[in-house]
Amino acid sequence: MKRFIGFIKKEFYHIIRDKRSLFILLGMPIVQIILFGFAITNEINNVDIAILDHSKDVTTQEIINKIASSKYFSIKEYIANETEIERSFKKGKIKAVLIFEKDFSKKLTKENNASIQIITDASDPNTANTISNYINSILRNYQQQINKNIHLAYQINPNTKMIFNPELKSVFMFVPGVMTIILMLVSAMMTSISISREKEFGTMEVLLVSPLKPFQVIIGKVVPYILLSIFNATVIVLLSILVFEMPIEGSLLFLVAENILFIITSLSLGILISTVSENQQKAMMISLVTLMLPTIILSGFIFPISSMPWILQAITNIIPAKWFVIILKGIMLKGVGISYLWKETLILIGMTLFFIMLSIKKYKIRLE
Template sequence: MKQFITFVKKEFYHVLRDRRTLLILFGMPLAQIVIFGFALTNEVKNARIVIVDHAKDDASRSIIDRIGASNFFEIREDVMDRNRMETAFKEGKIKLAILFPANFQRDLFHQNHAPIQVIADASDPNYATTLTNYVSSIIQDYQTELNETVALPYRITPQLRMLYNPQLKGAPNFVPGVMALVLMLVSVMMTAISIVREKETGTLEILLVSPFKPVWVILSKAVPYLILSLVNVLSIVLMSVFVLQLPVEGSWLLLFAESTLFIVTCLTLGIFISIKTKSQQVAMLISLMGMLLPTMMFSGFMFPIENMPVPLQIISNVVPAKWFYIIVKSIMIKGVGFAAIWKETLILLGIALFFFVISLRSFKIRLE
């Protein structure tokens, strides 16, 4: 254990005396939080929705058929009570709900006015706005067709309700994305060059002849970056709460526990890259290009995954940032507990164990 602590201290010294490393570790998160102040608006396809039709009349069915015929929406269920609907929103299974009141057609034809309630998950404000605009457009088209045949125009009023983010702020979308992006880049890149640095400086030979076991060498490389990454998590969360006025709706303990798991996953991936490469330049290039684009493209941070072709949706499942992005949004924005994110947690745990075992086996072979 004394040897392990000595190796951890040595790794801390490497980090703390390098100003460029400190700039990457602590400057990048703060810069990303400031820069990512605007979210992108994208076309939406195949958004998961539910429709609750209490009217079950010709008018409601006609609108439902129009919604189902569009490629914007994927109707998951046409009957759902309010409790199940709330659970589905929290678990991220649906993005929008449309509720038709009883006597919808009668109110429309006799009173020339009928409401439709539209409930959207506004944890991603641009996505929610786009969905509600699509629904309003479909309803408006139906209303226009009706008014062509009557003297007194009918009026259907969608009643919009934005869950989790009524003001449609951008922060609830980009803060979880920045957390995933920064932790992925910092954790992977810093650990990716750690063992390679030992190779280039010649100190790896000392490790090869020492009685220090390979697993302790790997852990001693990972522990300092785990601690520093947790400091990054704390700084991002504090900035989101006190600067961006984005409170953490769920458990802080659960948020940090899940962040720790994601950091460990990134560290094992970085160690794997470090073992497989022979120079710091190659390790840094692989960690930057190999992690930056997948995190940006396949995490759901920049572009909705539902818009992508099925093969790309399948590929996104192996990107750890996708699952962490879902977890952070669920905890910070929706205030859910572990019961709603246990599947994503198990996936991250599986990825971490996979890369740790592969790294350990590769390191043993290299020692022989």
């Protein structure tokens, strides 16, 4: 029995001394429960919306204040006319616009009937539906309040219009996300594991003493993954067009260029992971923690970022997938070009340069 207890103690000591085992046993559950608990939600919070108020009377102001005071919405801007609506949506600043008709209060009191149009960005159909339902609920609540002491009830008629995906096809949301995940995993994870495998088996040193120069070895390792990723991206786009009838409203050439940029960004991240990984196991673990979960949960293609706690919202800014999903939706669904997506493009370029510079700094070759 003493031998058995001693054996158990030895196993405990072994686990405690192994930092990787401790992280998997204790760290991963904490990270996962925080991510899944806070990020995975069907609720919306702090969604940016715009107001187009043709009436500008007391009633419309009361409704606007009621919407703004809820935790669900934040008034991002006030639009002057209808021509600004599409531009605001394409900039990605807002998710919905509320349009109050002219003489709203007068029609409500004299005709007992007034209309509000709700325009939502349906590139994310689940969020668009939720926004519409929440606004309708707030309007119904306001209507009940003003009808308490009135015999002839006032009627507010909300009319909802979905743009960029009027049929609310969920595939329009999932195609950009799936493309992002596949390109990230093939480009970054496979590259990091491939280079780490060479280092683990000692074949990297054999390659480095060959007539090829070190940078040629690294380029030779990543070129196949660039070609595979471009092939994957092409297949996904063709399937989304031919099978799922997904439109590409923007420039196809611009879409290709952005895909190649994201592939290079992912490859540079994979090389960075390989520089800090001595073996495939460590490369796989780092890739899963830093790529798989963040790409799925924190990229914004499934769960709205605005509904996450501020700390997670801040973290999403360093996730390359977030910016690529915005770019894909902008090109494919909204038909926008570089004039609207220059910021996201520059961020990906900056991340690529940062990953490459950090990889060069950390990459140390020792030939003995």
